[in-house]
Amino acid sequence: MPAGPPEVTTSEPALHVIGVDREFDLRGERVRALDHVSVEAPVGTFISLIGPSGCGKSTLLRLLAGLDVPDSGTIDLAGETPEALRRAGRLGVAFQDPALLPWRSVRRNIALPFQVLKRPVDHARIEALIELVGLAGFEEARPGQLSGGMRQRVAIARALATEPDVLLLDEPFGALDEILRKQMNIELQRIWLDRRPTTVFVTHAIEEAVFLADTVFVMSPRPGRIAEKVTVPFTRPRHPDLVRTADFHAIADHVSSVLFSGSVG
């Protein structure tokens, strides 16, 4: 089996976004998607980005993934630029849509990052991941033969394939129904605890943002800004019943009040 989780040895941020701006041209109009956004996450922590539609959280995630570049400001991921990090295979991303290659089996979809990076495929790692995400027995199934939840598990396994230092999750369960979503969140915590990559989780659901994260960054729209940074103190692993405790409600309500206040300093 793979080695145990690495110790959280330092509070040095593995992810450091400082004063990032990003504007887009939308039918001749300049739209400010991100306005001086700063976010940081220490090594081995889990942060959530939450906000209403149009607050720029997906834009921020694309910047973190190196799929887009900021107009100004800096992004530092584990001491590298996003571009360098993904070229080194140290970045894992799962999108809202699983975006699997439809002609590849589960096993070969998870092997894709190795091939793209021109590395030998680590078969043992792939088998371990398939087991970790609970897809044993479905190794040879095509995406078309799987349910929505199963496809998302494949996408998460693929994101974890190269043992990334930074994991980006863009509403990975956004398309699933409420019940399945809760189950997947508990699964995600279990999977994440296996290696504890520094993780950014984008969502617009308060409960899952708080349940999973060490820190919740609440964003406000037009222009996209960080409205508040909320620390979540609960120890891990967190039990599903946590969401029914008063402490949890207190934090969730606070996040909610920031989200709905609309007043940003």
Added chain:
Amino acid sequence: MAKPALAVAAPPVAARPADVRRRPARPGRVEGARRALVTAVTVGALWELVGRLKLVGDGAFPALSAIATRWWQDRADYPPHIAATVRAASLGFAFGVAIAVLAGVAFATWPTLERLMRGVGITLFAVPLIALVPVLILAFSGTKPRVILAALAVYYPTMISTVIGLREIDPRLPDVIRVSGGDDRAVMRYVRLRSAVPSVLAGMRMAAPAALLGAILAEFGGGVRWGLGSYLLASLGQARPARLWGIGLVATAIAASAYGIFSWLGARVTRANLSATLATNATPAVLESGPKRPLWQRAAFSIASVLVVLGLWAGVLRLLHMSPVVAKSPLGVVRYLATGARGANARHRLLTALRQTLPLGFLGLVAGLAAAFVLAVTFKLRPSLGRAVFPFALVTQTMPLAALTPLVVLVFGRDVLATTVVCLSVTFFPSFVIISQALSATSPKADDVIRAYGGSPWASMRFVGLPAAVPALLTAARLATPRALLGVMIAEYLATGNGLGFLLSQSRGLLDYGMIWTVAATSVTVAIILTQFVGLLERRVTRVAGNGTS
């Protein structure tokens, strides 16, 4: 660590119906085959009756049984002819597809290259292949003209579907490759190439009958002993209707089976390519046209792409070390037309021929399109009728034009009517298929909306069907225009004794090299202008109708 032990304990895929998506069953398939059979039998019986009673063309339309008898008597003649044609067509197909796919990959990689080579693509799309036959025979010997013409016929449909296949990919997948550390080349390798396979196969499906057409047309140029084209030409001279029909049906069967093989392959691959989740949040990145470029830049590219075509023409001649007396360069053609009394005479003959060819082509095209439109709409309103006829139309559109023309000439004589009928029949079937597909691709939900308001099938046709069918009609017109011109020219070349086609065959006989090249260049130019014009119209209408076929 090998396969985990869990794999044994886990239930097999099919045993978890709740978790597993199944392909929907297709009960319509058997039914469709039955209908097709009924149609085939009905058509066959009608044919037999018409032939027996000599209702059409005074025996030029023989009964099926007469054709079969003749075919049986001729059976020893066929193998060498079939072998020669199929060999040349296959070779040309292989070369053409290889070049087209490589070109497609290059174009998808370097868009500037595509813009420069666009003129070549348009030329090969629009060129009436028959115009190239004498030129090819001047330049090459033996089986080469056949192979080259087949390859030229194959290039455009394969190239364009390769480019489309490589570009119209699931827009989410490049992101997946990029975040995994890949660059554009990795996207090409892991996503684009594999995604394009169904589209390339669809292109090859269109290309396979085209290769056969190219090979047969080149055989019309004469000089070869074996080949279905030579056999057709000889039988046309002997006035043996039943034999002519036999050859035509054999050629159609070969083309249809090639079409069928690639259809089948395509259907298999497409199933594997279908994404499990449809891209809901994004439409496919259709032809990344990018921001609209300034006018001068577009004009510069247009001029450059014309120069590329002319340059290729001149360059190939130089490469082949052909005598300028026999092989005219673009400048040679201009000089031929411009100098002295001979030039004036040539210009006069050319214009006369154009005046004969173009009205007939236009008439046939309009008739073919109109018939296709009316029938497609009728069949949409009476679906059971359409389902019966559609497979028949699908097969008929693969019928090689070169085999069809002598038959029409035989039945309708050697005058204007024959030319118009050739033109009509070559434009009708493909247009019917395109328009029918557009009609059946309309959203059933839109139909439901009309029905929910108490609308009749006719209302549904008016509000949902026709808006989709009109852009499709123009698409069909664009695709049919070169076919119409080719149809007219083949009829003229073989039979009618006027127009561009006749001028071509006459010049060949007279060794009037200047005129051979002039006719080739003129017919290509005319075809390009016409298709570009229809294309412009198509884009206008499609824009107004707002992506009618979606």
